[in-house]
Every structure is written in C-alpha cells, then in structure tokens.
Amino acid sequence: MDPRRAPRTVSDPKVRKVGFFTDPPDRSLPGPPNHPISSFPTSPPSTVDNSPPSAGNSLSPVMIPPPRHSSSILSPLRRDPPEFFPLPASPTASTTFSDDVASTMKGRGVAAASSSLPGGLLFDIAASSVPASGLTTVSVVNNLPIGIFEKGGGVAVEMQDDQSSRSKSLKEKTTKAERRALQEAQRAAKATAKAEDGKTPAAASGAAASVKSGKSVKPPPSQKNDSAALAALEKKAGDRPPEKDRKKEVPQPRMQFDDKSRVEKAKRRAVVKQTEARNRVELFRHLPQYERGTQRTELQSKFFELDPVHPAVYKVGLQYLYGDICGSNARCIAMLQAFQEAIKDYSTPSEKTLARDLTAKIGSYLSFLIECRPLSISMGNAIRFLKNRIAKLPLTLSELEAKATLRSDIDRFINEKIILADKVIVKHAVTKISDGDVLLTYGSPSAVEMVLLHAHELGKQFRVVVVDSRPKLEGQLLLHRLVGKGINCTYTHVNAISYIMHEVTRVFLGASSVLSNGTVYSKVGTACVAMVAHAFRVPVLVCCEAYKFHERVQLDSLCSNELGDPDVISKIHGREDINFLDGSTNSENLQLLNLIYDATPSDYISMIITDYGMVPPTSVPVIVRDYRREHLWI
Amino acid sequence: MVVYGHAQPTTPWSPATGSLRPRLQSAVIPDDSTDTTVATVVGKPFSVIDEFNSWRKQPELAEAVAAIRALAAVIRNCEATTMMELEIELKKASDSLKSGDTTSISLTAGCDLFMRYVTRTSALEYEDFDSAKSRLIERAEKFGEISCKARRIIAMLSQDFIFDGCTILVHGFSRVVFEVLKTAAQSKKLFRVFCTEGRPDRSGLRLSNELAKLDVPVKLLIDSAVAYTMDEVDMVFVGADGVVESGGIINMMGTFQIALVAHSMNKPVYVAAESYKFARLYPLDQKDMVPALCPIDFGVPIPSKVEVETSARDYTPPQYLTLLFTDLGVLTPSVVSDELIQLYL
Numbered sequence: 001m002d003p004r005r006a007p008r009t010v011s012d013p014k015v016r017k018v019g020f021f022t023d024p025p026d027r028s029l030p031g032p033p034n035h036p037i038s039s040f041p042t043s044p045p046s047t048v049d050n051s052p053p054s055a056g057n058s059l060s061p062v063m064i065p066p067p068r069h070s071s072s073i074l075s076p077l078r079r080d081p082p083e084f085f086p087l088p089a090s091p092t093a094s095t096t097f098s099d100d101v102a103s104t105m106k107g108r109g110v111a112a113a114s115s116s117l118p119g120g121l122l123f124d125i126a127a128s129s130v131p132a133s134g135l136t137t138v139s140v141v142n143n144l145p146i147g148i149f150e151k152g153g154g155v156a157v158e159m160q161d162d163q164s165s166r167s168k169s170l171k172e173k174t175t176k177a178e179r180r181a182l183q184e185a186q187r188a189a190k191a192t193a194k195a196e197d198g199k200t201p202a203a204a205s206g207a208a209a210s211v212k213s214g215k216s217v218k219p220p221p222s223q224k225n226d227s228a229a230l231a232a233l234e235k236k237a238g239d240r241p242p243e244k245d246r247k248k249e250v251p252q253p254r255m256q257f258d259d260k261s262r263v264e265k266a267k268r269r270a271v272v273k274q275t276e277a278r279n280r281v282e283l284f285r286h287l288p289q290y291e292r293g294t295q296r297t298e299l300q301s302k303f304f305e306l307d308p309v310h311p312a313v314y315k316v317g318l319q320y321l322y323g324d325i326c327g328s329n330a331r332c333i334a335m336l337q338a339f340q341e342a343i344k345d346y347s348t349p350s351e352k353t354l355a356r357d358l359t360a361k362i363g364s365y366l367s368f369l370i371e372c373r374p375l376s377i378s379m380g381n382a383i384r385f386l387k388n389r390i391a392k393l394p395l396t397l398s399e400l401e402a403k404a405t406l407r408s409d410i411d412r413f414i415n416e417k418i419i420l421a422d423k424v425i426v427k428h429a430v431t432k433i434s435d436g437d438v439l440l441t442y443g444s445p446s447a448v449e450m451v452l453l454h455a456h457e458l459g460k461q462f463r464v465v466v467v468d469s470r471p472k473l474e475g476q477l478l479l480h481r482l483v484g485k486g487i488n489c490t491y492t493h494v495n496a497i498s499y500i501m502h503e504v505t506r507v508f509l510g511a512s513s514v515l516s517n518g519t520v521y522s523k524v525g526t527a528c529v530a531m532v533a534h535a536f537r538v539p540v541l542v543c544c545e546a547y548k549f550h551e552r553v554q555l556d557s558l559c560s561n562e563l564g565d566p567d568v569i570s571k572i573h574g575r576e577d578i579n580f581l582d583g584s585t586n587s588e589n590l591q592l593l594n595l596i597y598d599a600t601p602s603d604y605i606s607m608i609i610t611d612y613g614m615v616p617p618t619s620v621p622v623i624v625r626d627y628r629r630e631h632l633w634i
Numbered sequence: 635m636v637v638y639g640h641a642q643p644t645t646p647w648s649p650a651t652g653s654l655r656p657r658l659q660s661a662v663i664p665d666d667s668t669d670t671t672v673a674t675v676v677g678k679p680f681s682v683i684d685e686f687n688s689w690r691k692q693p694e695l696a697e698a699v700a701a702i703r704a705l706a707a708v709i710r711n712c713e714a715t716t717m718m719e720l721e722i723e724l725k726k727a728s729d730s731l732k733s734g735d736t737t738s739i740s741l742t743a744g745c746d747l748f749m750r751y752v753t754r755t756s757a758l759e760y761e762d763f764d765s766a767k768s769r770l771i772e773r774a775e776k777f778g779e780i781s782c783k784a785r786r787i788i789a790m791l792s793q794d795f796i797f798d799g800c801t802i803l804v805h806g807f808s809r810v811v812f813e814v815l816k817t818a819a820q821s822k823k824l825f826r827v828f829c830t831e832g833r834p835d836r837s838g839l840r841l842s843n844e845l846a847k848l849d850v851p852v853k854l855l856i857d858s859a860v861a862y863t864m865d866e867v868d869m870v871f872v873g874a875d876g877v878v879e880s881g882g883i884i885n886m887m888g889t890f891q892i893a894l895v896a897h898s899m900n901k902p903v904y905v906a907a908e909s910y911k912f913a914r915l916y917p918l919d920q921k922d923m924v925p926a927l928c929p930i931d932f933g934v935p936i937p938s939k940v941e942v943e944t945s946a947r948d949y950t951p952p953q954y955l956t957l958l959f960t961d962l963g964v965l966t967p968s969v970v971s972d973e974l975i976q977l978y979l
Contacts, residue, residue, distance in 0.1 A: 432918060506918070539918040607880070607916055612975065614916040616880045616952075618968035622975050 258285040281591045288374065289563045296321060312341035313365045317372040326474065328378040328512045328548065329422075329446050333414055335369065335379055339386065340407050347399070354402050355390050362386065374562050377513035377521065378548040385413055385547075413547075421545040421611035422450055429508070429543060429609050430455045437462040437505045440538075442494070442529045444474040445510020445522075447543035449481065452508075456487050463488035465500055469525045471568040471594065494525050497532050507533040509600075511544040516624055517553045518602025518617030520544075524595045527557070530604040539606040546610045551624045557598040566592035680711040682727040683734075694809065698744030698910050699781045701731045705748050706774035709767070717766060721753055737926040739876030739884055743913035744781070750977050751777050784908035784961035785810050789817040792871075792906060792959045796823055800868040803828045803860070803896075806886040807837035808873020810906040812844060814959075815871075819848045826851040828863055832886065834930040857888055861895045870896045874907040877960075878915045879974055881952030881967025883907065884923060887945060893954035902956040909960045912970055914978065917949045 280289055309317075316338040319325045325334050342365065348354045366383065369375065375383075389409045393402050429451040433439065439462055441448050452464060464487055468475025475491065482489050492500055507529065511522040520526065520542050533540045554560060569592050570581035584590050602617035612623055685707045689700035708727045714720040728745045735741055752773050788810055796802070796818045804811055804827055818825065827845055829852055832838030842852045855863060870892060874883040883889070883905050893903050917923045928946035936942065952967035962973065 432922070541918075606918060613914070613978070614879065615975065616916075616968065616971050618881075619971040619975060622972045626975065 281593045283558060284561070284563060284593065284595075286559075287561055287563050289566075309365060309368050310338070310342040310345065312338040313368060317369050320369065320373040326472075327444070327446055328376045329418055329545075331376060332378045332382050333418060336382055336386070336410050336414055339365065340410050343403050343406050343410075346403065353395070354399055355393055355395075358406075359387055359390050362390070377550050377552075378545075381547050381550065382413065386410065417547040417611075418545060421547070422447055424611040425543050425545065425609050426450050426454045428614055429541065430458060430460070432506065432541060432607075432609075432614075433460055433462055435461045438465060438503050439463070440465040440467060440500070440504040440507045440529070440533070441478070442467045442475070442507075442509055442526055443469070443523050444478040445508075445543065447545070448508045448510050449478055451543060452482060452487065453485055456485060463490065465490045465492065465504060467492055467494055467497060467500075467525075467529060469494040470572075471564075474523075494528060497529055501532050501536045501538060504533070504536070504538050507538055507540045509540060509542050511542050511548065512597060513548045513550050514542070514544050514608060514617075514620050515549075515554050515599075516551045516621045517555075518605065518608075518620050519554055520600040520602075520605060520608075520617075521554065521597055522600070524557075524598045527598045527600040527604075530600045534604040540604060542605055542608045544608060544610055546612055546623055546627050549610075549620055549624050549627060551621070551628075554599050557595070561598075562596040564594035564596050566594045569594050680707070682708050682730060686731060696740070696781075696785075696809065696908070697738065698740040698908075699778070699784075701741055701744055702748050702774075702781050702910065703778050704731065705745065705752075706771070706778050709752070709770050709774050712767075716763060720767065720770070724749065724753070737924060739913050739915070740911045743876055744910040746914070747910050747912065747977065748774070748777055780961060781908060781910050784910070785813045787961040788906050788908065788959045789813045791964055792904070793818060793821065793823075795869070795904065795957075795959075796825055798824045800825045801828060801866055802826070803830070803863075803867045803870045803892070804841065805830045805838070805870070805872050805889055805892055806832045807841045808906065810908065811871050811873045812841065814906055815845060815850065816848060819845075819850050826853065828853050828855055828867060830854075830860060830888065830892070831856050832888070833857060834928060837886070857891075860892050864895050864899050864901060867896075867901055870901060870903045872903070872905055874905050874911055875947055876913045876915065877905070877907050877911050877958065877970055878913055878917060878949070879971050880916055881955070881958075881970045882917070883950050883955065884915075884917070884947055885950065887948050890920075890948040890950045890954075893950045897954045903954060904957050904959060905955055906959045909962050909973070912974055914974060920949055923947075923949060 433455045466475045513521045686704040829842045876884045926946045927944045958965045
C-alpha cells in the first residue's frame with residue numbers, strides 16, 4: 001500500500017437498490033455527503049450545486065454541465081485523499097474563464113477564514129489549466145492583468161498545502177509589492193462587477209458569433225475573480241514569477257482562432273513568431289494554422305535564445321514539428337520523459353516554492369510544445385496527472401526528494417497507464433481472434449500492432465488487411481513490421497474499403513481518445529472504416545488505453561480538430577509529374593484542407609478494449625468517472 | 635473429478651421440475667480423483683458439494699443460488715485463520731462447483747460475482763481476522779438473500795408493465811418469467827399468453843401446462859409461427875441464461891429470432907434476469923461463445939451424412955432488447971456493463 005494513502009475504512013460494496021425498499025437507494029453520489037466543511041460561512045451548498053460547472057468539463061466545446069454533487073465541491077483535497085472526487089465532478093475550473101466558476105468564486109471569496117475551498121478550486125484550476133484538447137492555442141493568450149492569474153494559481157497551491165500562512169510570511173514582501181497587491185485587488189473587484197454581466201462562457205463552442213462578441217473581457221475577469229477572492233482573502237503580495245513565465249503559463253484552452261482580437265493578443269505574447277496561413281478553409285477558421293516553413297526556421301533560429309525552454313523539451317518539440325514522433329502514445333511518452341529530464345535539472349529559485357514554480361515552468365514548456373504541435377488529448381491527461389502530483393507534494397520534502405518523487409511518479413504513470421495497459425489490452429484482444437479470421441486495421445495504431453503480433457506468437461492462423469491513406473501513409477510502417485514477422489498481409493488504400501470489407505471478419509482500430517459519449521476520436525479516415533464495417537455487419541473493436549479517455553463530448557469532427565500542412569496534399573512523394581496544383585495553392589478559389597483527426601460515432605463501435613476490460617461504448621463515462629477517481633490517488 | 639449422474643454432458647434441461655441438472659454425486663469421487671482440491675474438500679467433514687446438493691433439494695431454487703448458498707456455508711465452516719487462506723478455500727470451492735458444469739453461464743457468473751462481492755474489500759487485511767470473517771459472512775448472507783428474493787422482486791417490478799388485455803409472447807421455460815406471470819395472474823390481471831413450443835426440449839409445453847393450471851389463457855405456437863402471430867402480440871417476455879457485458883443475453887435457441895422479429899415490428903422485448911447472471915463475457919457474434927450442445931430428436935432417423943446444428947442457445951445483441959428486469963431494478967441494457975465495472979474494478 002502506498003504510504004501516502006491514508007488507511008481506508010472498510011466499506012461494503014454497494015448494491016443498487018430498487019425504489020420500494022425502505023432504505024434509501026444505496027447508489028449514492030460519489031463522495032461522502034458529510035464532509036467536514038470547516039468554517040465556511042457563506043457557501044451554501046445550493047450555490048455550489050447551481051453553478052453549472054461547465055468548468056468541470058474543461059474542454060467541452062458545448063459547455064454541458066455534468067451533474068454536480070454538493071459534497072464534491074466542498075472537498076478539501078488534502079484532507080481526505082480516499083474521498084477525492086472525480087475531476088469532472090469537482091469544480092476544476094480549468095476554464096477559468098467560466099462565469100460559473102467566477103460567480104461561485106465570488107460567492108465564496110467573501111469568506112475569510114477557510115482556505116480549503118477556494119484553495120481546492122484554484123488548485124484545480126492550476127492543475128488542470130493545461131487543455132487536453134489538441135486545439136490549444138499558441139502560448140499564453142494570457143490576456144491577464146499582470147500576475148493575477150499566476151498569483152491566484154500560486155496561492156492556490158500554497159493554500160492547498162495547508163501551510164499558506166507559513167509560506168506567505170516567507171513571502172512577505174516590501175511595501176511595493178503590497179501596494180501592487182492592493183492595486184490588483186481593486187482591479188479585480190472592478191472586474192468582478194463586470195464579469196457578472198457577460199454571461200457566455202469564454203471558451204464557448206465553435207460558433208464564431210458567440211466568440212466574437214467582446215470576449216476579451218471574459219477571460220481576464222474570471223481569472224481576476226479567482227484571484228480577487230484570494231487577494232481579498234490573503235491580502236498578501238505573494239511572489240510572482242517573472243512576467244514572461246506568467247504569460248506563458250496557462251495557454252487558454254481552445255482558443256477560437258477566428259476571433260481576431262484574441263489572435264492578436266496571442267501573437268504578441270507568443271514565444272515564437274508564426275505567420276498564419278493565408279488561404280484557410282472558412283469552416284475551420286477556428287483552428288490554428290500556420291505557415292509551416294516559417295515555423296521551422298523560426299524555431300531553429302531561436303534555439304539559443306529560448307532559455308526558459310529546457311533542451312530536452314526543445315528536442316521533443318522539434319520532433320513533433322517535423323513529424324518524427326507520431327502516434328499519441330509515443331508523443332505522450334516522449335513528452336513525459338522530456339519533463340523528467342527537465343525536472344532532474346530543475347532547481348528551485350530562492351524565495352519560491354517548488355510546487356508553484358515547477359508548475360509554472362511546466363506550463364511554459366507546454367506552451368512551447370503547443371506551438372510546435374497542438375497537444376493531443378492523451379497528452380493533456382498526462383499533464384493533468386503531472387500537475388496534480390506536483391501540487392500534492394508534501395511541503396516537508398526536500399527539493400531532491402521532491403524531484404525524485406516526481407520522476408518516479410512519471411515513471412509509474414508511463415509504466416502503469418501505458419505499457420502495462422497495453423499488455424492487458426493485448427491479453428483481452430487476442431481472445432477475440434480465432435483461427436481463420438481476416439482482420440482489418442487502419443493506419444498504424446500501436447496497440448493493434450501489439451495485439452496482432454501477440455496473436456501470431458500464440459500460433460493463431462489469421463491474415464491481416466492493412467488499410468492506409470494519404471498523405472501520411474502510416475500503414476506502410478505497420479505493413480513492414482507485420483510482414484517481417486511472417487503474418488499474411490494485404491495492403492490497400494481507404495478508397496477500396498468497401499471493396500475489401502466483405503472478406504473481413506473483424507476490424508481492429510486504434511484511438512487517439514475516446515470521449516464520454518462513446519465517440520472515438522482518432523486519425524482521419526477511421527470513421528469511414530468503421531461505418532463501412534458496420535454496414536457490412538463486421539464487428540469493430542477499438543483498442544484504447546484508459547488514460548486516453550476524456551469526459552468531453554463531441555458530436556462532429558469540426559468543432560475540435562487539428563489542421564495539418566495543406567501542401568502535402570497537393571504533392572505526391574515520388575511522382576513529380578503530378579504537379580497540377582503547383583502555383584494554385586494561393587489562389588482564391590482553392591483551399592486545401594488537411595485534417596488530422598475525425599470523430600467516429602459510438603453506433604459503429606462494437607466494443608472498446610481497454611485496460612479495464614472489454615466494455616461497450618456506452619460504458620465510457622463510467623470508466624471516466626472511476627478512472628479519474630483512481631488515477632488521482634496514485 | 636466431480637462426477638454427475640450421466641457420463642457425458644447432460645441435456646441442459648432435465649424433465650424434473652425445479653432442478654436443471656442431476657445432482658452432483660460427491661460419493662463417487664474419492665479414488666480416481668485427480669483433482670486434489672476436491673479430495674481435500676471431501677476429506678473434511680464439510681463438503682461444498684454436499685452443501686450444494688442439499689440446497690438444490692429445494693424445489694424452485696436456481697442452481698446459481700444454491701451455489702451461492704453453498705459458498706456462503708464454506709465461509710462459515712471454514713477453519714482458516716488468515717484472510718488469504720479463507721480466500722484460497724473459497725476459490726477452491728468455487729472452482730469445484732463451476733467445474734461441475736462448464737456450460738452453465740449463470741452458475742459460473744453467480745460464483746464469480748459472489749467471490750467479487752464478498753472478497754471485495756480494500757482494507758480487510760487491516761482488521762483482525764474474526765471481525766473480517768464475520769463481515770464476510772454477513773456479506774455472503776446478504777448476497778444469498780438478494781439472490782433468493784430476486785425472483786420475487788423481479789415479479790413485483792414487472793407488474794407495471796403487464797396491463798389488462800395484453801398479449802404476452804413467451805419463449806422457453808424460465809422460472810423467473812413464470813413467477814412474473816404467476817404474480818400477474820394472482821393479482822387478477824387479464825392477459826393471455828402465447829407460448830412457443832421451444833424445441834428441442836419442449837419447454838414451452840411444460841410452461842403452457844403450468845399456466846393452464848393458473849387459469850391463464852394460453853396458446854401454443856410452433857417456433858416458426860412467431861412472425862405470423864407477432865402482430866397480435868403486445869410484448870415479448872424471455873428469461874436469460876446469462877446477461878453479457880454488452881447488455882445482450884444468452885438464452886435458449888430461438889430467442890434471437892424472436893427478438894429480431896419483435897424489433898422489426900416494434901414490439902418491446904423484456905428480459906427477466908437476476909443480477910447474479912451478469913457475466914463478464916462479450917460475444918461479438920453467435921459463434922463467439924462457449925458451445926452448449928443439445929441432442930435433437932427428430933423422430934425419424936437422420937442419415938449420417940447430414941449435419942445437425944445442435945447448439946442449445948444463442949446470443950441476442952442489446953439493440954434488440956428493450957428493458958431488463960432485474961433485482962437491481964428495471965434497467966436498460968447499457969447498465970449491465972456499468973454494474974460489472976462497479977463490481978469488478
């Protein structure tokens with residue numbers, strides 16, 4: 001048992017009860033209703049409940065509030081680790097711009113004493129501030145008044161560690177800082193009043209219209225609100241990392257790129273100057289797209305200037321940019337290992353706490369990585385885990401110990417959630433392969449490759465159809481590896497899918513993520529394959545580790561996606577004679593679109609194979625609920 | 635090896651009422667037993683097989699419930715002094731019960747669920763053994779009780795769905811469904827039942843006999859007449875051998891056909907199944923299950939060149955089922971996986 005885990009009381013397994021039993025239904029809400037709420041005068045649970053926590057779903061394009069439970073919000077995170085609530089249920093205002101959080105914060109901010117609640121909330125803000133969607137904008141977008149957010153975040157972490165007063169006294173600054181704090185408090189208070197008026201959440205759904213209506217007001221006030229509450233509470237200057245770090249710390253999740261003012265602000269603060277692509281498809285204007293050539297040269301030229309970026313992180317960033325690392329598992333592992341290196345070389349500057357400063361640093365690294373390539377959902381979940389671990393470090397640890405703990409945590413995450421999870425998936429999946437099967441796979445999913453190789457080792461007789469698509473042609477790599485092991489393979493492109501599907505008995509697909517409504521978010525073309533398989537009544541099995549699950553819901557492939565380099569579409573490698581589109585790329589009438597992901601509805605999926613076993617797509621929210629609770633405990 | 639009344643795999647449903655299979659005969663075990671675990675069980679004064687048989691003497695008791703009760707008795711009479719030992723014994727007993735009939739999904743599922751439910755504890759190791767054991771016994775009793783009462787609960791829940799003047803189509807002899815209909819008849823509801831013949835074991839005939847005794851108007855159909863009469867039917871009621879993780883059911887051969895017809899004609903299909911039948915299986919198609927064969931008597935000799943499909947059961951995918959009536963409540967098929975995840979993880 002993990003020594004950090006508090007000993008848990010034995011509780012009997014709950015049995016769902018039918019209405020007419022005298023006992024109240026046992027299937028209680030996650031979390032004990034009788035949580036020690038400590039002195040918290042002004043927070044009636046109703047307020048908390050009513051605040052539709054779209055905040056909880058940090059990246060839901062449609063801010064559908066998950067059901068909130070009164071207890072969940074009031075949980076002081078550090079006090080009862082076993083009873084920590086699933087992240088969606090807790091008011092993780094990773095969209096700190098959400099009004100709801102703002103209003104609740106305001107409601108609570110008034111109370112002076114109990115630090116647990118706002119601390120808890122803000123801790124979540126800090127922890128989950130990194131967007132899990134691949135859509136996050138280029139660095140920053142910190143349209144924040146100087147230092148508010150950072151202070152808020154920092155203060156949150158401190159308070160959450162329950163030693164706020166102690167560390168604050170350390171940071172008791174000169175009068176200049178106090179004056180500044182006062183200034184900010186006033187500004188925040190003013191913004192609070194303003195925030196009450198605008199009601200639409202900042203990171204709204206892709207509708208350009210809503211985004212356009214003066215949203216620049218939105219993020220600052222909400223963030224100011226949080227910190228306003230804290231400022232009011234603490235009345236302390238708090239230390240602030242240098243302005244540059246602050247600005248890069250929290251990339252606004254899912255910035256909508258069709259809002260010109262926001263884009264401008266983002267650009268001003270970007271680490272790397274990038275020029276936006278000229279000729280963009282109207283429908284996808286809300287996604288970032290930059291001229292690839294300039295990106296690369298910019299980054300290369302800035303190599304020696306980018307001090308805040310650790311060389312390991314820089315290397316990974318370049319690898320993303322050039323496409324050397326592909327596939328969500330590989331990217332996630334590379335990123336986590338780079339962070340491990342960075343943590344190893346990290347040393348806390350004087351007068352700062354490790355937790356807060358390290359979080360800020362990680363944030364800045366993230367902004368850099370996002371500039372190279374938007375984050376995938378799995379990477380976002382990994383980051384959330386990491387920030388959570390950082391925030392949960394007991395302050396009693398020395399720096400060396402803390403760093404060692406973090407590095408071992410990362411190792412454990414990679415090992416348990418990715419490597420071991422893959423082994424479990426393989427074990428389940430091979431039971432579904434029988435002799436004589438014809439298995440179809442699309443692209444080059446790592447999990448499926450492992451399944452096929454293992455099944456072959458077990459001696460099962462089957463053959464594989466590898467379906468591939470331009471422009472990446474990833475299937476060829478898979479094909480090489482399978483043929484190298486002696487598996488009978490057929491290779492074709494996705495336009496022949498309906499031709500080949502009648503021979504196929506099972507379809508195995510990989511996923512970049514599985515969303516809460518069972519939608520599978522993976523490489524573009526997967527939806528086609530799944531739909532054709534469904535039409536031919538061929539079962540579709542998706543192999544996906546549980547850490548890639550997300551509580552977001554997405555109904556189509558448009559609102560959140562990633563745009564690749566359009567020029568690759570117009571050229572075919574090795575066929576220089578096919579150059580009909582040369583020179584037309586900048587024409588008014590022609591826009592090239594290279595989408596990276598698409599969303600497959602759950603109706604076309606027969607089964608999802610995860611490290612939790614084989615589940616139907618309707619059970620994904622159950623796992624998300626369970627998984628969040630569990631993974632935050634490790 | 636535990637030996638049953640017949641040497642070969644038996645017919646799934648024996649004519650005896652109330653018991654699905656001939657009883658386990660523990661007396662035959664000793665000498666040629668290669669299964670040492672069973673030998674140890676027999677050597678002790680308490681034998682799980684005996685317990686199982688004694689429970690099965692009760693008519694109307696489902697096999698899985700008898701197994702659950704037997705396993706609860708194992709805990710009570712166990713002489714282990716540590717938790718691990720207790721769990722190992724329990725596992726041995728459970729395995730020996732399961733090995734008695736490998737094709738019975740409800741038996742396997744019931745045993746597995748019992749094991750998970752009872753031993754599922756995060757901090758039992760920290761308590762002292764006696765209190766932990768009593769806690770286990772408590773849980774086992776509770777589970778046994780729930781399973782026993784399951785049929786009655788299901789019958790009570792389904793009363794709302796049977797309205798006066800309705801026509802119910804029933805397939806195969808499921809004791810749960812029979813309980814449902816019996817309760818409805820006893821509460822003076824007016825309805826009529828269409829009963830399929832249920833070849834090859836003619837279970838439909840038995841059911842129609844029983845229903846006739848209750849003065850319920852019954853009409854017998856041959857299995858092929860289901861689509862013909864589906865127009866007049868208001869709802870379809872079936873039991874289940876096992877409920878799988880996708881929410882589908884494994885039941886007597888013919889259920890899938892009826893569900894398909896009902897679905898295409900927009901008639902609801904209701905499944906009455908106890909919660910201990912939830913199994914961690916996930917068939918992708920009809921062939922993806924452990925086969926359960928049942929010899930078919932055609933009445934005339936069949937030439938040896940002709941193959942006969944002797945599978946005794948089929949898999950009905952969840953999209954053709956409307957609701958599941960279980961002792962946990964009236965559920966939609968997608969909840970099954972939810973429950974299993976809660977219990978298993």
